[in-house]
Amino acid sequence: MSTAEPTLLIRHARAIATFDDDRREWRDASILIRGSLIEAVGPAADLPATADTVIDARGHLVVPGLVNTHHHMYQSLTRALPGVQDAELFGWLRGLYPVWAGLTPEMVHVSTQVAMAELLLSGCTTSSDHLYIYPSGPQGRVTLDDSIRAAQAIGMRFVATRGSMSVGASAGGLPPDSVVEREDAILADSQRLIETWHDPSHGAMVRIALAPCSPFSVSQDLMRETAALARSYGARFGAHGVRLHTHLAENDHDIAYSRERFGCTPAQYAQGLGWLGDDVWHAHCVKLDDEGLSLFAASRTGVAHCPCSNMRLASGIAPVRRMMDAGVPVGLGVDGSASNDAAHMVHEARQAMLLARVGRALQPPQVHEGRRFFGCDLGPAEMTARDALALATRGGAQVLGRDDDIGRIAPGWCADLALFRLDTLAMAGGAVHDPVAALLLCASPQADHVFVHGRQVVQDGQLTTVDLGPLVERHNRLALALAADCRAS
Known part of the structure; x- marks a missing residue:
């Protein structure tokens, strides 16, 4: 019997954007693909x-599978919830914590598959997820294993992060006491998950990361001990x-909390706790100051840029071009389904491109050779379509520590590919001029393969x-039940 690995040929593509080093x-x-690798x-x-x-593949553009560096997949159950549609971050969280307290293992499994289905159909092949709330109820206790098994069934490459919250409102934190955990239990479960699921091999389908939620929901001791464990x-x-x-x-509220509670900026907080380094990535960093940007660049600390969520919650415009120019690793994240209300990675890349251009236009006038100018000629080039696609592919791979096996089309890399x-x-006219740029400049498409x-x-x-x-029907039933349970409690 032959043991040769099967071969797959994607033939005569109209265009292939490799995002390799050249x-x-x-x-x-x-x-040409042999087994799981590009040959x-x-x-x-x-x-x-x-x-x-x-x-x-005639009539198709082929790109590396897109990489999503930040998500909260369980939040697909609470998309467009009326009470928090127009809230900023802290008010949004306070409105949703009581709802999420009713999560069950089934809800986490189903919502993870719904979120991953949406990502896959947008050309995303690898995603992280930040699950930081673990309620217990008659159906059992939510665990990160529920998400991992959902990913295995649907076929997505997964970086599952063991999130945590340990500081409730009575101790000065933001979440209610009912949704926080004991820190010894968090660390024990983190170790269990690493020992059970983390795969360090090339092309691993599952890896574990540790992810205390935020400065306003965990203690400094938990941050230090989590870093030491990892x-x-x-x-x-x-x-x-x-x-x-x-x-x-x-x-701004996040900044104010750090200054009042810890007497420092968020970047200084991270530095003091050992949370800078090329094994760390932080979500958002909208308000990263000059000192923080320098600290991130020097330590090669990564950033998950979440443009749609940042706009949805009116958090601001992250200085992404400055980060990139300074050498900060940057990838894209769709963020939680309840703060984006979508999980379409091509659309996220398009929004990253557009928001960076708007951000440049909003900067104060500059002076060049004694003449004032407003940067309007430079604004559109602040982020090109290819820049944004690079963030969505090899940038995300670097942020997740996967820049040696995903994020580009090259021999030896994993066969993670999206064909459009x-x-x-939607592509009429654009694709004949520049099929690569058209992916972002034209309407955001679904992937074909x-x-x-x-x-x-x-x-x-x-x-x-x-x-x-059946998956969407089941998901919608559970979403209604989750909201109803919260209203009844």
Whole structure:
């Protein structure tokens, strides 16, 4: 019996944007995949014409699978909830904590699959998720395992972060006491999850990160002990060890809390607790000041930029171009489904591009050679379409510590790919001029085909791993039950 790995040929693509080190883009090109890895990419004439499976990619753009660096997937159950539609961060959280206190294991499993289905259909193949609330009830206690098993079933590459909250309102924190955990229990469960699920191997489908939620919901002791626990695995796992994640400098209230409670800025808070380094990434960083930006750049601390959520909650505009120019690793995150109300990675990249341009236009006038100018000529180039796609692919891979196996199309890298049709109404005109830029400059499309680790999980715009109809019906039933339970309590 032959033990040779199956081959897959994506043939005659209209365009391939590799996002490799040379940023090569090919026309009329093919990709040969053997098993779960890319074996070759280049002009179709230079690659084989046959394989075990052949995908006719004429009329398609192929990009690396997109990478989502920050999410709260359970929040898909509370999208567009009326009471918090127009709230800023702290008010939004206070309104939703009591609802999320009713989460069950089934709700977490189903909402994770709904969020992942939406991501996969947008061309996203790898996602992190930040689950930081673990209620207990008649159906049992919520665990991160519920999310991991959901990811395994739907076929998404997953960085599951063990979130936590330990400081309730009675101790000066933001969340109600009913949703916080004991710190010894948090650390014990964190260790259990690492030992059970963390895979340091090349192409791993599941890795664990540790993620105390925010400065206003955990103690400084928990931050220090969590970092020590994660880094204690360094000798065992090496470069693919357990990473650290949290929220930081999200809005003005967040800054004020850190100054009042700790007497420092959020970046100084992170530095004092050992939460800077190339094994750490922080979500948002909208209000990162000059000193903080320098600290992040010097330590290679990553940032998950969440443009839609930042706009939805009116948190502000993160200085993404300044971060990039300084050498801060930056990836994109859709953030929670209840603060974005969508999980479409192409749309998120488009919004990152547009918001950076608006942010430049809002800057004060500058002086150049004695003449004042407002930067309008520079604003549109603040973030190009290719810049934003780089954030959504190799930028996200770097932030998640995966820049040696995902985020680009190159031999030896994982076969995580998204194919988009270029012959649609939305792409008419744009694709004939620049098929790569058209992906973001034209209306945000759904993916036509998606491959994760060489496995096709989206075919002709349809998921192949779960039946969406029953999943959405079940999800909506649970969403109504969750809201009803909160009103009744």
